[in-house]
Amino acid sequence: MIWRTLASNLAFIALALLAFAALTFWRAGHVERRIERVHPPRGRIVQVRDGEVHVVQRGTGPDLVLLHGALTNLKDFPESLLVPLSQSYRVTLMDLPGHGYSTRQKRVSTPKAQATALADAAAILALRAPIVLGHSYGSTVALAWALSGTALPVRPSALVLIAPPMLPEPIAAPWLRKLFRLRLARRTIATFATAWTPNAFLHLGLDHAFAPQHRPKGYIRHAGTRLLLRRANFRANAEQVAVLGAALRRLAPSYPSLALPVEILHGTADGVVPQAELLAALVAQIPGARLTLLPGVGHMPHYGDPEPILAAVSRVAALALPV
Secondary structure, X not given: OHHHHHHHHHHHHHHHHHHHHHHHHHHHHHHHHHHHHHOOOOOEEEEEOOEEEEEEEEOOOOEEEEEOOOOOOOOOOOHHHHHXXXXXXXXXXXXXXXXOOOOOOOOOOXXXXXXXXXXXXXXXXXXXXXXXXXXXXHHHHHHHHHHOHHHOOOOOOEEEEEOOOOOOOOOOOHHHHHHOOOHHHHHHHHHHHHHHOOHHHHHHHHHHHHOOOXXXXXXXXXXXXXXXXXXXXXXXXXXXHHHHHHHHHHHHHHHHHXXXXXEEEEEOOXXXXXXXXXXXXXXXXXXXXXXXXXXOOOOOHHHOOOXXXXXXXXXXXXXXXXX
């Protein structure tokens, strides 16, 4: 009798779990369709060798490429920065592969592989010796792009790096990067995140990124933050976060070989990439590099005062040579 009751209970639990899994998959697809209706692609889809790259272009003048950080997309740049930049430059915003509406690459999306896809897109767009401005993870891709030298069809003429993770440590949430190394964990978490992530959870994570500054009102809608919660986007982001430490260990020894102007801006209160105190010694090893520390600023300085960033772009533009 006891065994029969236990078997009956286990069967009921199994059926409940199957029903919940089916509901989760259905809801994930429903949520993805709703997200894409609210946040459709804004620009052009460029076909490259290993997928598609979504780009938006504004303004005229010398070329300036903007690369967003992890977990975001090309909409993660405020008008307070884009308007003055597009008055002097042809600004090309790119979704990193696996983000926004750029497809995930078939191979592991290391910063170097992502830089290859973006350089291919830049060649198709006929960009010439662009200044490349990257925020956070986008800075790592920008570094990989510059360090690839003549291997890529378009080479940066200068770099502007905002809140860049340049060293493997310290970076927030190392446990999460370890978890995301597991493919099953990435796929399972992606499905549940798409289906069930509440706004309150997004608010919590974004408030940490902006701290000690406040998240701007309407940021989630403006920046298309929920695009991350599509399953393919989430898995690609998780994979990139997982390989970031190893990628930085490979890139760091080559920093002294950077033969182009480099501007680095980092907030002293950055809790996501708390490397401000370590950067001075690192930057001293890079010819032509300049470090600007932003007192009391967190991980999102492009949403604060745009002047330090605009000044950095102007300085490298004056020094950049065609390549």
